[in-house]
Amino acid sequence: MTNQDLEKLKYPIGHFECPENISEEIIKNWISVLEVFPNRLEKLVSGLSDDQLDTVYRPNGWTIRQVVHHISDSHHHSYTRFKWALTEDKPVIKTYFEELWAELIDSKSAPIEMSLQHIKAIHFKLVYLLKTLTEVDLNKSFIHPETNSEVKLNYQIGNYAWHSDHHYAHIENVLK
16 A cells, blocks of 8 residues: 555545635534534444444554544544633643544444434534634634644634544545
8 A cells, every 4th residue: 555545545535724714604614514414424324333333444543433432532622622712811722642542442342322422412512602603702712732833713613624524534435
């Protein structure tokens, strides 16, 4: 397998590219992606056997099961980061070792139903919140300690819409 092939498996929809000017229409589209994602994901993985759920999406990658649990963990963190940024002045967020979380027993063997339900709940809460944000809110930010960079909430909405589609594509490609 070439490096190019591996890159395509890792990033089937490419890397997130944020537009320079994030319009209200772009924000609405991203929120729409987040709103429908839980049901799209559930339809994609419903009825998969344990063998299918335990299939990796690329060599040395996560299984479909781990991806579903990762989405739940990651989007939970994202929701918390939005809340911090809205209630504190440029908070420094807490990072986590997603690759280690994916190796924990719940990510490796638990039924995906628990994470599918959690994704539905967290997206319901997140989308409800996002639809109420003002221009001032959208320009609030948090500091990511790994890069010491400021991340605006308008960017973060797009990043998580991309993240949803990114992992959806991982699973969809395995099933093809």
